[in-house]
Amino acid sequence: MTDMLTNDMRTTGQICAADLPDIARGAALLGTGGGGDPYLGRLLAERVLRERGPVDVVHPEQLPNDAVVVPVGVMGAPTVIVEKPLAGHEFRGALESLGAVLGRPVTHVACLEAGGLNSMTPIITAAETGLPLLDADGMGRAFPELQMVLPTLDGISASPMAMSDEKGNTVVLRTVDNGWSERLARSATVDMGCSAAIALYPMTGAQARTALVPGTLTLAGRLGEILRVARAEHADAAERIVEQMGGTVLFRGKVVDVERRTERGFARGLATLAGTGAHAGTEMMLAFQNEHLVAQVAGQVVASVPDLICVLDADTGEPVTTEAMRYGFRIAVLGLPCHPRWRSEAGLALAGPRYFGYDHDFVPVETLAAAR
């Protein structure tokens, strides 16, 4: 299968508009249902790349030690981002505000999270500013709160942090810890209309090499290509993803209920799935807060954060976001292993099931699968 995985980015060191559909599709998978609708972000990124030309991509190993690397993204409730499209210039606004506070120019844009829309926002930012884009992200997936990134485990501060809206308002935060950045930024996001461009976790090139997950954009492009090819070949996309990533197909079924609410800038909810095929007669409950958090079958946890719980449309193989999930969808639910640092004690304290209010310890998805 490897010979099908050609991606210009890996040979040319650039991302152009033609690369975006695969990256967006793969990033939607890594987004585990969250990170915002990748479709709208892709349309905007395509327009910006067509206007301004391709973006240069740099692998973490190529970074100078004294590079000034800034991850960017959009913060807010995906349900709102669908209805209030991005303008594009808000990312430039956030990055320039942060550069002014740092007192030295930002040299590289990075991805805060690999998920959905936030795979596209750093590409938009790089194209808008002319800066090179780092092929790396802060989590290897998507998470609902901004302190939930691997740089937090390295003691890197989220602040100074800048945020901008499409109207031209900017907010710069300096906080005593990353939890306070989350708290203050979340309120400002709600005021700004439930979505805002953010630039945060400024770090050196040396820090970026150890604190970020390398190769995320390349991985997203590869996963998107696998899904595209599987669809063209009428193959089982879920199985092909598991072959690439490890993990397991947790469930196949039909959405029979989705209960959702937008609270404090988050899209929270619970989906109920009725099993089909080998899973007929059983039910899966999928809890989400922007991203899927915990999957249970017959009351037993089969996967939980920080492992990746990904939902694919059973017919097309396309990733399904939490905000798009609705009654009648036939889906496959995958459990994929997270980056190993998330499974450390500190990683689980930051983004494990107990942080999100669940009363169970984390067990790796592959261990749970082997026990069934």
Next chain:
Amino acid sequence: MTDMLTNDMRTTGQICAADLPDIARGAALLGTGGGGDPYLGRLLAERVLRERGPVDVVHPEQLPNDAVVVPVGVMGAPTVIVEKPLAGHEFRGALESLGAVLGRPVTHVACLEAGGLNSMTPIITAAETGLPLLDADGMGRAFPELQMVLPTLDGISASPMAMSDEKGNTVVLRTVDNGWSERLARSATVDMGCSAAIALYPMTGAQARTALVPGTLTLAGRLGEILRVARAEHADAAERIVEQMGGTVLFRGKVVDVERRTERGFARGLATLAGTGAHAGTEMMLAFQNEHLVAQVAGQVVASVPDLICVLDADTGEPVTTEAMRYGFRIAVLGLPCHPRWRSEAGLALAGPRYFGYDHDFVPVETLAAAR
């Protein structure tokens, strides 16, 4: 009476700890029930002045045109400020953050509002930073929202604006208008525990001379002295204030009910007063949002914002804040004319009764009194 009005500040150009009781008392009157408890602010200011020596006071006419003047204050619900005392260093933090953003050092501290605690916070800031203090404020009273200052009428932007809490978090805002500064800062204040130090409306010396109300600290000291002397002489403090300021004594009575709630960082409520003496048999309703907004007797408006509605303890002549008002208090309610610029069309649009949701036009307190 004039020969009793000696105040060191006016002869020495300094404020020392001994000046603070009169200034705080007079500022509590100008605060129209709001602006926070002046007692706690005074205790902190006294400690800081004793440690660091007196603060130099400059009249607006003495300002160089290119001075960098920054009004400071505390933002939040007075009911909370009573329970969460100020540390002092948060004002320095806000001022230094703003100076960094401006790219040039702040040369003068000014008062954002003349009311209560916020007469003391600029004194604390000046003492903590060693900067001279401008004898002027942004409104000549207190108001509940930060866009409600005379500089807004001159088109001066509230932002860049900095805010800090006692924990060490700082937020810097750049907004498209002063209403957005209020909105974003209010949410951050709630996150910070319902009180935050703010530094905003940076302006030149030339701007400060026309946009600010001159002599506010001197006036507060004089009013405080009048109240102190009236108490010592067992004289009618309410009448003496009206002699000095104009306006009228609206009502004398007893508090029979106070309904209060803390909403979105504001202390809102309604007090009901039963008349005594000449007002026996009538009732006054006093509506407040941090400050007193509208006073009605028998359903008729007798005073409303932007005029000053001030409450004095009938026995001691001490100003009573909205958060201290409670069942059984015997009080005198004064209606004093506001700064004339507040009575302009633009001033009334910014802080007139209709802005606060009341369905009546503003009529000057002296016109209403003459009609009765």
